[in-house]
Amino acid sequence: MTVVGLLFVAWCVTVGLPTDPILASIWLWVLTIGWNNGRHWTHHLRFLRDWLPVLVFLVLYSYSRGWAYTSTTVPHVYEMLTIDHAIFGVTPTVWLQQHLYDPNHIHPWDVGVSFVYFSHFLTVYIVAAVLWLRNRAAWGAFMRRWMLLTFAGVSTYILWPAAPPWWAAKYGLIEPVARLSSRGFNAIGLHGAGNMLNHAQLGANPVAAMPSLHFAFSLCVAGFFMTRLRKRWIPLLALYPLAMAFTLSYCGEHHVTDMIVGALYVLASFVLVSVGERLWRRRRARRAAGTAASDESRAGTSVDPADGARVEGARVEGVRVDGVRVDGAAVDPDRDAEPVGAGRGEAIDVGPVGRGGADLGSVDGREREATAQRTGGTEPDAGGSTVTAEPEAAGAPVSGPPAARG
Structure with missing residues (x-):
């Protein structure tokens, strides 16, 4: 794992952050190989088998940009600005940058928000890889919720494209704001990471504001483990989506309304998948009960021995001959x-x-x-007569224990 960690850091510094889904999946595969390096090679091929549908889904997700955004797309933006202003009385992104952003100086929180923003590209996949290694049933439950959430978000982008705050500022709909998500990497010398993130943002869907999948993914991770970990971990889990909400608003990436709708999407995905899993378990239980009843019925079938029929598979208890x-x-x-x-x-x-x-x-x-x-000789039968047994010759083998003496 140390070797894998060093290779990943070297990759991020020299090449950039693995924001591409295929590249991220390859790194996850390397991670699982490093963790279970003593396993047979067929075990490592199971990762490709299990993750192939997820990889196909991610590739389709990357193509959604072309489906949602064209040269004639007019995104929605006034609706989110109106709701944000109605809730806070100001535009949150504008207010935060006016109080915390300094174009001539990089603050510690500028570095922190860059890492929080980038975690969106890795956290879900790392969590899924760890679950795959430790508990495949939990991995399946997590992936079902995450994939439904992602599908719902992408469908919304196509049906109802919406623009983020930086887009609104670019066209003069709100006060000027800067896009700050990669600024912190340059302050600590990770220029390659910052450039890679900027390149990923240039190729991203510019009308994927509603709902905020950045916030929804962080809430999905926290919400999934809140019911599986002890209560003392809940405040720590809650810090991640809260940090992501601050990052997205401060960096101009999403409106608060986008995050509220993203939270509703998470809730709906969890409820729908939970209901589906419950129905599926009931269906399997009914099928198992029906199979067991059928087996018992076949095992308990009465056969008339007088007909000379053969009893196949039936157990005849209590008769000794x-x-x-x-x-x-x-x-x-x-x-x-x-x-x-x-x-x-x-x-x-x-x-x-x-x-x-x-x-x-x-x-x-x-x-x-x-x-x-x-x-030793006689036994009365049902009619009162006796049956005399012939004595056996001396030294002849006798079946059963020797006769009692005296």
């Missing part, structure tokens, strides 16, 4: 001589049974013979 149970288990003839559920003198004829095809015939006669051999 010549020291052999019907189901194949050995039986001690001295201890279990009497058939379970059959009185003396009662004939039990079940015909050929099981795959072995053993003929059970009449049980009572053989049972009396075995009893007669143990008792």
Whole structure:
């Protein structure tokens, strides 16, 4: 993991931040290989199998820019400006930059917001990779919510394109504001990272303001773990979406209204996926119950032995013949001589049974013979007569325990 971390830092410094979805997925794959470097190579190929649908989805997401924004697109912007002003009395981006932004000096928070903004391109994927490594069921639950959220956001961009605050300032709709999301990287010497982020922003969808997926993704991560971690971690989890909200507003990337709608999209995605998962579990439970009932019905089917039918797969319990149970288990003839559920003198004829095809015939006669051999000669039958057993020759093998002395 140290080697992977050093390689990633070297990549970010020399090449830039991996904001491309394919490149980000490759780095995630390298991360999982570094973490499980002792596993067989087939284990590492499972990552490609599981993540292929996600990668295809991300590629389609990158193409959504061309679907949402063309030369004739007129984005919505007045609606968000009006709502923001109605809530705060001012335009939040303009107010924050007037009080915190200095074009001639870079403050510590300028560096912080650059890292928070960039985390949007990695946090979801790193969380998903860790979940994939540790709990694949949790990974599936997280990815279902995230993919539905992303699909809803992209669909909104296409159907209702909206412009961010920096676009509104560019065309004179609000006071001048600067786009500050990459400014902090230049202050600490990460010029490659800043240039890569600027390049990514140039290729991004300029009408993808409503809803704010930057804020929605951070809230998705925090919300997913709030129900899975202890309560003491909830305040720490809440700091991430709050920091993202400040960053997006201060840097001119999103209106507050965009973030409010993004939060509603997260809530709707979680509710819909939860309902779908609950319905799916019920459906699987009903199918399992139906299968179990069908198996029990087949196992408990009554077969008339008089017809000579073969009992395939059915278990005939409690009948013992010549020291052999019907189901194949050995039986001690001295201890279990009497058939379970059959009185003396009662004939039990079940015909050929099981795959072995053993003929059970009449049980009572053989049972009396075995009893007669143990008792040394006679046993009364049901009619009062006796059955005399022939004495065995000296030294002949005898089935069962020796007769009691005295």
